[in-house]
Amino acid sequence: MTKRQLTFGNVPVPYVASWSEEEHFFLDICPHAKGIAICQAENRGAGKPMFGKPHMNRQREAVIFDLCDLCGGALRNRTKVSLSHARPRSHGAAAFDILQVEPLLHKECAAISLRHCPSLRRDIRAGSLEVRQVLSHRVQIALYSEQGTFEATGVRRKSFSHAKVQLLNWKDRDERWLDR
Template sequence: MTLYYGNVPVPFTASWSSEEAMTIAPCRYAGARPAVCQAISPGVGRPLFAKPHMVRQRQAMARDLCNLCGRPLKGRTKVSLSHASVRFNAAEGSAVLQVEPLLHRECAAVSVRHCPSLQRDIAEGRLDVRRVTRSRVQLAQLTGAATMEFCGVSRPGTVGHAKIEILSSVSMPLEWLQGASSP
């Protein structure tokens, strides 16, 4: 179920101002490994659009859920809206790695209409619309400095955000999203 702030849809993975407290704890979406976790109270306070919630972001990745609506992607067209480029630190060499979970095509169309960051990327010609045909999840391991910044304690090797490794995709024109119906 998509939450709204006024009449703006808030991504399932967005943090809310009531969720800023972070700690290190075992996380089921990180295979019960120690991970940076956050307070959980979606819909309370104001959305922090540019700060993905650590646990919901990993949940969306691990369970193959849509970044916007939080519903399963299985059996649906999966879309990446990113300006992420090929990196050389993927599990087996080079691949596109991104921290943004994938979206349903319809939810991608909604995101493009409402997200100022995506609108900026479009205006600057930096947005890649990809129909993802094959991907897998990787878990980022944080440095001690990163866990100190998030949680006030140095714990190198703690899991942070998950990443999608896009193994196969087809670039699509932005107009392709306009043909999508509402979710």
Template sequence: MSESAKLSALKVGVDVPWVTSWTGEPVLGVRPCASVNGALAIVQADNAGYGKPLYSQNHAVRQRLTIRDMLCPMCGQPTTPEDRYTQVAHPFAAGSLRASGRGDALPADIDDDRILIDAGAIAPLHKACSSRSLRYCPHLKADPHIDVRAFPRSWVVLPLMARAEAPPQLFLAQARPARAIPVIGFLQLCGLTDDRDPAWRNRQPLAG
């Protein structure tokens, strides 16, 4: 039996975050995925707990589910508005996110000076799960950018796109070459605050 086929003694959601990929979960390719309402997305086998955990790699489908359904990435259970904490609170003006090229999908009615909490691709955790992970995870303990905050009650979700190569096709007996198509990899989460930064443009890096 290969290593990737063996059930690990490590418990998913306790010893290893629910969102983490395992060596027994190969990428299956690109196909319509229910986690993003049938849009084309990268998908993986669902065999959490088999093989070895890949702590630095989130499982593509489970990551999207944590953002879509507000599931704790540590235990995999739903979070509530009263118990929802981010460990990677990065406040940004919406205009800064747009200027960086990562905010093209932000709704137009969000003003540029409105402050967002950019949580990246990491959904909020339960407070107890956050405390546990910070206590035991060596990567988190060594990260100087950890900033634990209660997550806002409103948010927007943005797709993080990747490019996949579509195979060559025949059309009217003529071969069409392979082409790259955009697909969804992960989902990005931005909390909406009521704070404003009228001077956000002054904090933009100067063009080199």
């Protein structure tokens, strides 16, 4: 089921984006990650969208349940796209994993995102943003240290943070592919 697509002016707002009325962070059981996590007030659509600042709960929901970053709809049986700066890293579950915090997108939603987001267009021109057709992936959940959790919530305790997409198999593409 697709979530209601919100807009700000005529710009579509990503499903996982935070809004200015959702800035309160606290520790609680995350219904998506099933553990103690840094959670965030839920009031999607209230105030102004904070593009580029993912909502903790919706980001985990989108990654864990394979939902589109932009529309919130299911990615199952659809072409999945990664728009990310992610490069191979040595700190994943396996050496040199490609891990990204950006949820995947439907191909058509990736094209819409690129049309509306000046930051994505700039990074494509600079060659710093990767466009990948994702063939297989899995989920990892980041664990925050006691200090990181304290800085976010005021409570010293290890907790879950963002969910991460671990890319397993993909094809490198370019932005022109998104509109084909």
